[in-house]
Amino acid sequence: MAVRQADVMVSDMASGTAETGRRLRVFSGMQPSGNVHLGNYLGAIRNWVVQQEQYDNLFCIVDLHALSVPTSPDTLRANIVNLANGMLASGINPAASILFVQSDVREHAELCWLLNSVTQFGELRRMTQFKDKSGGQETAEAVSAALFVYPVLQAADIILYDADLVPVGEDQKQHIELTRDIADRFNARYGKTFVPPQPDIKPQGARIMALDDPTKKMSKSATSPNSYIALADDADTIRRKIKRAVTDSGGEVRGAPDKPALTNLLTIYSLLSGEEIEVIEERYAGRGYGAFKQDLGEVVVQAISPIQQRRAELEADPSRTRAILADGAERAREQAQRKMTLVRERVGLGPGA
Numbered sequence: 001m002a003v004r005q006a007d008v009m010v011s012d013m014a015s016g017t018a019e020t021g022r023r024l025r026v027f028s029g030m031q032p033s034g035n036v037h038l039g040n041y042l043g044a045i046r047n048w049v050v051q052q053e054q055y056d057n058l059f060c061i062v063d064l065h066a067l068s069v070p071t072s073p074d075t076l077r078a079n080i081v082n083l084a085n086g087m088l089a090s091g092i093n094p095a096a097s098i099l100f101v102q103s104d105v106r107e108h109a110e111l112c113w114l115l116n117s118v119t120q121f122g123e124l125r126r127m128t129q130f131k132d133k134s135g136g137q138e139t140a141e142a143v144s145a146a147l148f149v150y151p152v153l154q155a156a157d158i159i160l161y162d163a164d165l166v167p168v169g170e171d172q173k174q175h176i177e178l179t180r181d182i183a184d185r186f187n188a189r190y191g192k193t194f195v196p197p198q199p200d201i202k203p204q205g206a207r208i209m210a211l212d213d214p215t216k217k218m219s220k221s222a223t224s225p226n227s228y229i230a231l232a233d234d235a236d237t238i239r240r241k242i243k244r245a246v247t248d249s250g251g252e253v254r255g256a257p258d259k260p261a262l263t264n265l266l267t268i269y270s271l272l273s274g275e276e277i278e279v280i281e282e283r284y285a286g287r288g289y290g291a292f293k294q295d296l297g298e299v300v301v302q303a304i305s306p307i308q309q310r311r312a313e314l315e316a317d318p319s320r321t322r323a324i325l326a327d328g329a330e331r332a333r334e335q336a337q338r339k340m341t342l343v344r345e346r347v348g349l350g351p352g353a
């Protein structure tokens with residue numbers, strides 16, 4: 001698959017090093033909540049893969065976050081392994097990146113609790129993701145407290161490792177901004193302890209929209225499977241879903257603010273083929289939506305099928321994935337434990353220096 005390197009460089013940090021000369025550290029996470037989709041891939045995983053040789057990376061399967069909504073133990077366990085295989089199949093290289101499961105490093109939960117004490121109720125209430133996920137006022141009464149403090153655990157994930165950069169989709173921007181505020185507040189109260197991180201959000205692909213409604217983002221929790229392309233979808237399913245994707249009025253293959261559906265489909269085509277949108281528009285000028293959608297189906301199939309092949313190989317040898325996750329947890333734990341010794345001392349826990 002052709003990936004345009006230039007698209008995924010951080011322009012002001014292109015050298016991959018911080019002011020101090022150390023390599024920049026990247027942290028990002030994904031929930032094991034089933035059905036990893038094209039939005040997760042284009043908005044996050046693909047960027048992690050392309051940049052991984054440039055930075056020191058930690059990629060985390062955030063299973064504690066997934067518990068913020070009801071889930072069964074068997075489903076959660078299966079989703080964790082599936083996500084690990086999906087990330088490895090997409091190109092996460094355990095030699096270049098630490099891949100681990102959040103709950104294997106207890107320090108995430110401990111730091112979350114300590115950060116709760118420097119986070120304001122009003123800040124959490126303003127999080128748009130909480131508002132979206134908790135629904136209206138009535139359902140909000142019944143959602144878990146974990147859903148409410150979800151962004152604090154996310155902040156703990158990131159600052160526990162002194163991450164400089166957090167490559168995510170657009171929907172996570174507010175959470176990373178809150179993370180910076182929490183880190184700054186802790187530092188102001190207890191002395192410089194944490195690095196306030198920066199979001200790394202790409203100009204293209206950071207908000208892939210639902211195929212059946214281009215005003216909504218592509219989402220794992222969507223009720224209709226026609227709204228997303230899962231990385232696990234077979235070739236015929238992918239072709240069918242693209243064919244059924246809604247389009248805009250008119251018949252011109254062109255991206256524009258008044259053509260949200262075509263803009264989304266063109267973005268997907270461009271990112272997966274490595275071709276500029278203008279080149280694609282030119283190719284389909286006067287040919288209508290049918291020809292464009294047919295080819296887009298093939299572009300998506302060609303991008304996803306090698307990932308599926310590698311995933312099948314990984315599934316055939318579960319001990320390999322288990323070993324990668326155990327090794328990742330050990331390496332992450334070492335860093336996390338060192339940091340928490342300092343944090344406990346700073347807040348006044350333990351015997352003190």
Ligand code: TYM
Nearest residue numbers: 028029030031039040043044154168169206207208217218
């Ligand atoms: P999650 O699992 O919902 O999403 C994982 C990543 O996929 C991106 N994403 C999208 N990008 C483009 N278009 C879309 N339609 C789309 N949908 C999802 C998300 O922005 C995200 O980057 N809170 C995080 C998980 C998390 C985390 C962290 C992330 C926990 N701790 C620490 C970064 C750092 C989340 O909801 O991921």
